Amino acid sequence: MVNDHLEVIDSLGNELKEGLLDVRYLPEKRALLVLVDKALIFKAIEALNKISGGEMHLTTISGADLGEDYIELTYFLWLLPQRLRVIVKTKLSKDDLRVQSIVNIAPATVLYEREVYEMLGVIFEGHPKLERLFLPEDWPQNMYPLRRR
Amino acid sequence: MSSIDLIVGPIHPALHEPERFVFKIDGEIVVDVEPRLGYVHRGIEKALSERTYIKDIYLVERVCGICNVAHTLTAAQAIEQAFGVEVPRRSKYLRTIVHELNRLHSHLLILGVVCELIGFDTLFMLFWRDREVIMDLIEMITGNRVMSAYNIIGGVRRNIGDFEVTQIKGVLSSLAKRVKQYKKVFMDDPTIRARCAGVGYLSRAKALALGAVGPTARGSGLELDVRVDEPYAAYDEVKYCAVIYNDGDVWARLMVRLDELLASMEVINECLDKMPSGPIRVPVPEAAPQSAEGVSVIEAPRGELIHHVYTKRDDDKPFRYRIRTPTYANIPAVCEMLKGCYIADIPAILASIDPCFSCTDRAALIDTNSGEKRIIDILSLARRSKK
Amino acid sequence: MRLPSLIREVWANLLKKPATVKYPFEKLPLSKTYRGKHELMRDRCVGCGLCAKICPAFAITMRSVYGKVSPEVDLAKCIFCYQCEDVCPRGAIKRGKEYELASWSRNEMIVR
Numbered sequence: 001m002v003n004d005h006l007e008v009i010d011s012l013g014n015e016l017k018e019g020l021l022d023v024r025y026l027p028e029k030r031a032l033l034v035l036v037d038k039a040l041i042f043k044a045i046e047a048l049n050k051i052s053g054g055e056m057h058l059t060t061i062s063g064a065d066l067g068e069d070y071i072e073l074t075y076f077l078w079l080l081p082q083r084l085r086v087i088v089k090t091k092l093s094k095d096d097l098r099v100q101s102i103v104n105i106a107p108a109t110v111l112y113e114r115e116v117y118e119m120l121g122v123i124f125e126g127h128p129k130l131e132r133l134f135l136p137e138d139w140p141q142n143m144y145p146l147r148r149r
Numbered sequence: 150m151s152s153i154d155l156i157v158g159p160i161h162p163a164l165h166e167p168e169r170f171v172f173k174i175d176g177e178i179v180v181d182v183e184p185r186l187g188y189v190h191r192g193i194e195k196a197l198s199e200r201t202y203i204k205d206i207y208l209v210e211r212v213c214g215i216c217n218v219a220h221t222l223t224a225a226q227a228i229e230q231a232f233g234v235e236v237p238r239r240s241k242y243l244r245t246i247v248h249e250l251n252r253l254h255s256h257l258l259i260l261g262v263v264c265e266l267i268g269f270d271t272l273f274m275l276f277w278r279d280r281e282v283i284m285d286l287i288e289m290i291t292g293n294r295v296m297s298a299y300n301i302i303g304g305v306r307r308n309i310g311d312f313e314v315t316q317i318k319g320v321l322s323s324l325a326k327r328v329k330q331y332k333k334v335f336m337d338d339p340t341i342r343a344r345c346a347g348v349g350y351l352s353r354a355k356a357l358a359l360g361a362v363g364p365t366a367r368g369s370g371l372e373l374d375v376r377v378d379e380p381y382a383a384y385d386e387v388k389y390c391a392v393i394y395n396d397g398d399v400w401a402r403l404m405v406r407l408d409e410l411l412a413s414m415e416v417i418n419e420c421l422d423k424m425p426s427g428p429i430r431v432p433v434p435e436a437a438p439q440s441a442e443g444v445s446v447i448e449a450p451r452g453e454l455i456h457h458v459y460t461k462r463d464d465d466k467p468f469r470y471r472i473r474t475p476t477y478a479n480i481p482a483v484c485e486m487l488k489g490c491y492i493a494d495i496p497a498i499l500a501s502i503d504p505c506f507s508c509t510d511r512a513a514l515i516d517t518n519s520g521e522k523r524i525i526d527i528l529s530l531a532r533r534s535k536k
Numbered sequence: 537m538r539l540p541s542l543i544r545e546v547w548a549n550l551l552k553k554p555a556t557v558k559y560p561f562e563k564l565p566l567s568k569t570y571r572g573k574h575e576l577m578r579d580r581c582v583g584c585g586l587c588a589k590i591c592p593a594f595a596i597t598m599r600s601v602y603g604k605v606s607p608e609v610d611l612a613k614c615i616f617c618y619q620c621e622d623v624c625p626r627g628a629i630k631r632g633k634e635y636e637l638a639s640w641s642r643n644e645m646i647v648r
C-alpha cells in the first residue's frame with residue numbers, strides 16, 4: 001500500500017525509458033506526478049493501464065494555456081488496485097498542437113478530449129468524432145476561448 | 150428499416166449542462182443515443198480566472214445549486230493547497246458536517262424525483278417532506294436553505310454550539326428511522342421493483358471504462374468513493390465504508406443512495422461527537438503567495454468532483470481554473486445504459502444518474518416518416534409512460 | 537393479501553397536522569443566522585469602500601450624499617452572501633430578517 005507508488009515508478013521507467021521526463025510522488029497532493037514527452041502520452045497511459053491490470057479510472061483531462069509557448073495537458077487517473085492517484089502531464093508546443101487520442105484505452109475520454117479541442121485547439125489524432133461540444137455551431141473557426149495571447 | 154429520432158431536450162436534466170439527447174428508436178426500443186451538451190455553457194471557467202479568489206468561491210457555488218457545498222469545499226481545498234495553507238481541525242469537521250447534510254438533502258431530492266417519474270407520487274411527497282427538515286438544519290447552521298456560503302478559503306464562516314449539536318442529533322435520529330422504513334419499501338414494493346429492477350443495466354467493466362462516478366459507479370459494483378480512497382476534510386478520522394451494490398440497474402443506484410443516507414447520518418453523528426474545539430478560520434493572503442497548482446478531488450452527492458487551479462505569484466486571480474462535474478463524467482455511461490431500453494424507461498434511467506432536474510424539461514418527438522413534430526416535456530413523457 | 541408497507545405511514549398521516557403552512561397568512565420561523573435584507577447603519581460607516589471592493593456580485597456602489605460617501609446595495613444583484621458584513625471594519629452592515637423583497641421598480645430594490 002504505502003510503497004505502491006515506488007513499484008509504479010519502476011514499471012513506468014521500464015516501459016517508457018528516456019521518454020519519461022520526470023516522475024515523483026507529491027505528498028501534499030497524495031499523487032504521483034508523471035511528466036512525459038507528448039509523443040509518448042499514449043504509451044504512458046497504456047503502461048499505467050497495464051500496471052493496474054486494466055483497472056484504471058480516468059477522472060478527467062484538463063488543458064491549460066499558461067501564457068507560455070506551450071499548452072499543458074493534465075490527465076488525472078486513479079489506479080484501483082494500487083489505490084493511487086496519478087497525474088500525467090505533457091506539454092504541447094503551440095506550433096504543433098497534435099497529440100494521440102487515448103480513446104482506445106479509456107473510452108471515458110471521449111467528451112474530455114472534445115472539450116480540450118474546442119477550448120484550446122488541441123487536435124487529438126484518432127478520436128472518432130472530434131467536434132464542438134459546448135460552443136454554439138456558429139462560433140468562429142480557429143477561435144479558442146481559453147487560449148491566452 | 151426506418152428508425153425514428155426521439156429528441157429529448159435541449160433544456161434537459163443536468164447540472165450546469167442541460168442536454169439534448171437524440172434517441173434512435175426502433176418501435177419501443179432505443180437503439181442509439183447521441184447527446185449534445187452545452188446549452189447553458191456559462192463560461193464559468195473563464196469567469197473564474199477574471200475574479201479574485203474570494204469572489205471565485207461564490208461563483209463556484211453557483212455552478213450547481215444543489216451541491217453548492219461540494220463545490221465551495223473543493224474550490225477552497227484546491228486554493229488552500231496551492232497557497233500552502235492548513236486549515237484548523239475544527240473547520241474540517243464543520244465542513245464535513247455541512248457537506249454531508251448537503252448530500253442528505255440532495256439524495257432525498259433525487260429519490261423523490263425518481264419516485265415521481267416511476268409513478269409513485271406518495272413516496273415522492275414523503276421524501277420531500279423529510280428533505281425539508283434537512284433544509285431547516287442547513288438554514289440553522291449556514292443562514293440559508295440552499296446557498297450556504299459556508300466554506301471559505303482558510304476555514305468556514307460560522308461556528309456551531311451545543312444548541313445546534315442537540316438539534317442536529319435529534320433530527321437525524323428521527324430521520325434515520327424513516328429512511329430505514331423507506332429502504333424496506335424500496336426492497337419489497339412491487340411497483341418499484343417492476344419499474345427499477347433490471348432497468349438501465351450498466352456492467353462493472355463498462356462503468357470503469359466509461360468513467361462513471363459516484364452512485365452510478367457504486368451501483369455497478371465499482372469501488373470508487375473518494376471519501377474512502379483519498380480522504381479529505383475529516384474523513385480520515387471518521388469511520389466510513391463505501392456502499393456498493395452489484396446489480397448495476399436503476400434499483401441498485403437508488404439503493405446506494407438510500408444506504409448512503411444512513412451512512413452519512415452516522416458520519417455526521419461521529420463528527421459531532423469527535424469535533425475538537427478551537428478556531429474555525431485562519432487568515433489567508435489575498436494574492437497567491439506562490440505560483441503553484443492545486444488539485445482537489447471530493448465525493449459530491451453525484452460523484453467525484455475535481456477542481457484544478459493554477460495560481461500565479463502575487464496575483465489575486467487564478468490563472469486557470471478547471472472544473473469537472475460528476476454528471477459530465479456520467480454522460481457516456483448513461484448513454485450506454487439507455488441503449489436497448491424502452492422509451493418508457495428513459496426518464497427513470499436519466500434520473501437514476503441524478504442529473505439536476507431544476508430546469509423545465511422539454512422533448513421533441515420527430516417522426517421521420519411523416520415529418521410530424523411534436524414537442525412535449527419530460528414530465529408528460531413520464532406521465533405517458535405511467536399509462 | 538400482504539399489506540402494502542406504506543400503510544402505517546397512511547395512518548400516521550391521517551392524524552398529523554399537514555406538513556405545509558398557508559404561506560401568506562402563516563410564516564415559518566427564521567433561524568437566528570438567516571441572511572435577509574441588509575440593514576445599513578450609515579452613522580457607523582466610515583466610507584472605506586471595502587465592502588464595494590469585495591462584493592462578489594458587484595452589488596455595492598459607493599455614493600456620496602451630502603459629502604459623505606456610503607454604500608448602496610442593489611438587492612437585484614445581491615446574492616446574500618454577506619461577505620460585505622464579514623469585511624466591514626466598523627460593523628455597519630447587518631443581516632436583516634426581511635425576505636419578501638419583490639418589488640415593481642428597480643429603485644425600490646436599492647438599500648441606502
Ligand code: SF4
Nearest residue numbers: 591614615617618620
Ligand atoms: S451580501 Fe454579498 S452580494 Fe450582497 S451586497 Fe453583500 S457582499 Fe455583495
Ligand code: SF4
Nearest residue numbers: 581582584585587624
Ligand atoms: S466596509 Fe463598512 S465602513 Fe467600509 S464602506 Fe462598507 S459599510 Fe462603510
